[in-house]
Amino acid sequence: MTKKLFWEDPYLTQIETRITSLKENDITVEQTIFYALSGGQESDSGMIGNCRVLRARKEGKEIVYTLEDGHGLKPGDPVRMKIDWERRYRLMRLHFAAEIILELVYRNLDSIKKIGAHIAQDKARIDFEWDANISKVFPVIKKEALEIIEANREIISAFSDEENEERYWEIREFSRVPCGGTHLRKTGEIGEIELKRKNIGKGKERIEIYVSETSMLV
Numbered sequence: 001m002t003k004k005l006f007w008e009d010p011y012l013t014q015i016e017t018r019i020t021s022l023k024e025n026d027i028t029v030e031q032t033i034f035y036a037l038s039g040g041q042e043s044d045s046g047m048i049g050n051c052r053v054l055r056a057r058k059e060g061k062e063i064v065y066t067l068e069d070g071h072g073l074k075p076g077d078p079v080r081m082k083i084d085w086e087r088r089y090r091l092m093r094l095h096f097a098a099e100i101i102l103e104l105v106y107r108n109l110d111s112i113k114k115i116g117a118h119i120a121q122d123k124a125r126i127d128f129e130w131d132a133n134i135s136k137v138f139p140v141i142k143k144e145a146l147e148i149i150e151a152n153r154e155i156i157s158a159f160s161d162e163e164n165e166e167r168y169w170e171i172r173e174f175s176r177v178p179c180g181g182t183h184l185r186k187t188g189e190i191g192e193i194e195l196k197r198k199n200i201g202k203g204k205e206r207i208e209i210y211v212s213e214t215s216m217l218v
């Protein structure tokens, strides 16, 4: 089983690891910092050895990486794994912005239902079942989100059930939410946020979330 260092320390950008299995271009490794699409957060991009990773996917609790042709690797080989940190950090900032916005939507709109979410490098989106124009609550939600971001609150990420790899994030006196994504250390790293509304069909509303180029604390 691959040891998932992206949970222990989501700020690692490269590690030394070892190939544990290999089938054509699909490999598994001893330990990894390379996240695979899950919970709406897109996979990382990066390198294993001298090869670009074309795809990362979860198979149960395992993560399988597909490499380019001609990698020349074999089981047991030590390799350096490196992720595109600029991409990952933006995914982490957008992911946590979306976490906070979702919590605040739940608090401000009774009985609203989330029907989807996706976090990409340029923006995050959350889809809801909701009959009215959701942008009416944007001023309130944005103000509340900014208070949390500017307060630079600590974000705790930990296992609720290590055996089953169930994790949560928590901001004390705000919220505790199950999630297996990679999370920031502090809310201030999110930086400035922008919200956009999209109507995606009858009774369906989408919130798109954008973050500034750099976080306010960098």
Ligand SMILES: [Zn+2]
Binding pocket: 095, 099, 169, 179, 180, 181, 182, 183
């Ligand atoms: Zn999360």
